[in-house]
Amino acid sequence: MSLSSWIRLLSKHQYKVDTNLIPRALLTTFQSTLNSAVGFLEKVVYEKEIAKTELVAPPIFILGYWRTGTTHLHNLLSKDERFTFPTTYTCMFPHHYLLTEHIGKRLLSFFIPERRPMDKMRLAWDSPQEDEVALAILSGLSPYIDFAFTDSPETHHRFLDFEHATAK
Numbered sequence: 001m002s003l004s005s006w007i008r009l010l011s012k013h014q015y016k017v018d019t020n021l022i023p024r025a026l027l028t029t030f031q032s033t034l035n036s037a038v039g040f041l042e043k044v045v046y047e048k049e050i051a052k053t054e055l056v057a058p059p060i061f062i063l064g065y066w067r068t069g070t071t072h073l074h075n076l077l078s079k080d081e082r083f084t085f086p087t088t089y090t091c092m093f094p095h096h097y098l099l100t101e102h103i104g105k106r107l108l109s110f111f112i113p114e115r116r117p118m119d120k121m122r123l124a125w126d127s128p129q130e131d132e133v134a135l136a137i138l139s140g141l142s143p144y145i146d147f148a149f150t151d152s153p154e155t156h157h158r159f160l161d162f163e164h165a166t167a168k
Contacts, residue, residue, distance in 0.1 A: 001137045002039060002095060006032040009140045013149045039095030046098050057082075071121065071130070078128040088112065089125040091133040101125075 001009070006028060010017075017025045060083070064070035078085045089105055090097040097104075105125040116123050136142035143157050 001032050001035065001140065003029070003032040003036040005138070005140050009145065009148075012140075016149070016151060018151075035093070035095045038099060042096040042099040067118075071119075071128075074128045074130070075121070085128045086131050086134060087125060088123065088127050088129040091129040091131060092137070094134040094138050 010025075060077070062070050062073055062077075064073075074085065077083050089101050093100060093104065109125070112125060113123055115121065132142055132144060136144040146157065
């Protein structure tokens with residue numbers, strides 16, 4: 001995520017980081033600083049081109065709960081050339097994938113297992129990925145954030161449906 005998002009998230013959780021996770025928090029601080037810098041560069045390079053981009057068809061949204069087959073459906077739809085989809089790389093690096101994807105996938109290849117641990121599905125930087133990952137990184141408003149701050153109440157689970165969401 002960006003440095004400002006990371007600082008906002010830490011502040012929201014009162015900077016509570018378990019002692020054994022301080023190295024990971026420091027690494028995240030470094031990575032978020034890098035994401036912000038490279039993201040700014042990407043914005044400078046691609047902002048006008050992105051603004052001119054038009055959707056050629058309405059998007060298709062897959063809605064479902066974990067372990068209900070949504071990933072399988074996503075993988076099936078990704079095989080149809082009429083559709084496009086967010087990849088693992090674009091979701092993990094939404095601030096700068098246009099600028100870094102060509103080299104980032106090679107440099108970071110050792111970080112990604114060949115198979116997902118929960119279901120042994122193939123996993124690669126080019127695999128289809130849930131955009132919820134990118135939304136968590138971009139906004140900090142996602143149930144996935146609760147996995148990072150496990151001592152906090154499940155503050156983001158209200159976003160799993162709109163029953164308790166406010167208009168804002």
